[in-house]
Amino acid sequence: MAVFTPVSLDDVSQWITQFPLGKPLAIKGIASGIENSNFFLTTESGEYVLTIFENLSFEQLPFYLNLMRHLAERGVAVPAPIANAQGELVTPLHGKPASVVTKLAGASQLDPRPVHCAEVGAMLAKMHLAGGDYPLHQPNLRGLEWWNWATPQVLPFMAEAEADLLRAEMHFQQAFAGSDTYKQLRQGPVHADLFRNNVMFDGDKLTGFFDFYFAGCDTWLFDVAVTVNDWCIDLDTGVLDTARTRAMLDAYHAVRPFTAAEQEAWQAMLRAGALRFWLSRLYDFHQPREAEMLTPHDPTHFERILRERIAVAAPALY
Ligand SMILES: Nc1ncnc2c1ncn2[C@@H]1O[C@H](COP(=O)(O)OP(=O)(O)OP(=O)(O)O)[C@@H](O)[C@H]1O
Numbered sequence: 001m002a003v004f005t006p007v008s009l010d011d012v013s014q015w016i017t018q019f020p021l022g023k024p025l026a027i028k029g030i031a032s033g034i035e036n037s038n039f040f041l042t043t044e045s046g047e048y049v050l051t052i053f054e055n056l057s058f059e060q061l062p063f064y065l066n067l068m069r070h071l072a073e074r075g076v077a078v079p080a081p082i083a084n085a086q087g088e089l090v091t092p093l094h095g096k097p098a099s100v101v102t103k104l105a106g107a108s109q110l111d112p113r114p115v116h117c118a119e120v121g122a123m124l125a126k127m128h129l130a131g132g133d134y135p136l137h138q139p140n141l142r143g144l145e146w147w148n149w150a151t152p153q154v155l156p157f158m159a160e161a162e163a164d165l166l167r168a169e170m171h172f173q174q175a176f177a178g179s180d181t182y183k184q185l186r187q188g189p190v191h192a193d194l195f196r197n198n199v200m201f202d203g204d205k206l207t208g209f210f211d212f213y214f215a216g217c218d219t220w221l222f223d224v225a226v227t228v229n230d231w232c233i234d235l236d237t238g239v240l241d242t243a244r245t246r247a248m249l250d251a252y253h254a255v256r257p258f259t260a261a262e263q264e265a266w267q268a269m270l271r272a273g274a275l276r277f278w279l280s281r282l283y284d285f286h287q288p289r290e291a292e293m294l295t296p297h298d299p300t301h302f303e304r305i306l307r308e309r310i311a312v313a314a315p316a317l318y
Pocket residue numbers: 030032033034035036037038049079101102103104105197198210211213
């Protein structure tokens with residue numbers, strides 16, 4: 001189980017008194033997830049998720065938690081962080097930053113159909129619009145600057161053909177990021193990790209996006225690319241499924257119409273979305289932390305997706 005910091009009901013009973021949640025009744029560690037220690041927490045007032053942040057600092061967390069609150073207040077389906085009596089959303093537990101958020105109903109939809117992709121596309125567009133007036137700024141910490149840093153860390157471990165692909169794609173993405181088309185792309189807070197396992201559904205109805213801890217300010221199109229690259233593919237081959245891709249893009253476009261610059265940038269951005277996760281998986285694979293060993297993510301999955309996006313044009317945005 002990927003709980004790095006264990007928490008008992010006893011541990012939490014004093015800590016929880018700062019929140020307007022009543023007495024804690026039960027706490028249960030959540031096995032999935034590789035970044036943080038997560039627990040389902042039942043109190044007299046309902047069901048919540050307690051997260052202890054293993055890698056993010058007290059300084060970094062307000063960006064994510066205030067963003068979730070900002071979005072929740074504007075009708076975007078996301079967990080709402082609970083503030084303590086001082087109005088704080090992050091407080092120490094066992095010396096690490098911790099937060100409590102509302103628990104979303106339902107379960108992940110790991111075998112999505114077009115109806116699910118349409119729900120995700122529409123909510124993603126709504127989220128981008130709602131984040132437009134979010135006052136805090138933090139760059140995407142897994143953006144181009146991080147790719148430039150991580151590439152030399154992983155290259156020594158790679159076979160020649162893969163290393164050549166990585167170097168060539170980095171070259172391509174650096175040029176893309178400097179292009180006039182790129183500069184015209186709409187930007188704002190993005191989720192940046194909206195995979196199947198970060199969305200809840202109750203039947204075919206979306207109940208929420210969660211796991212905002214890779215969120216940052218970046219192009220909205222990057223968020224769309226990351227999401228399409230996970231939700232709309234055949235997981236074995238990385239090939240895009242036209243019906244799911246169309247459903248997601250059309251639903252997004254109906255809420256927040258794509259621009260001409262976004263249309264022009266789309267193919268390159270799908271490659272950027274694949275490169276980002278290929279690189280982070282390579283990095284985590286070669287430089288693992290202890291509990292991550294329990295659930296390693298396969299880097300070759302995103303290498304395959306990247307090669308596929310380079311070779312085959314994806315459906316147009318609109
Ligand atoms: N607000 C929530 N409501 C319901 N379930 C939640 C919520 N937050 C987290 N979970 C559950 O906890 C599990 C782990 O959470 P999460 O994916 O955020 O872990 P993580 O370690 O931060 O992330 P990851 O490994 O995906 O980067 C999820 O799969 C989900 O089942």
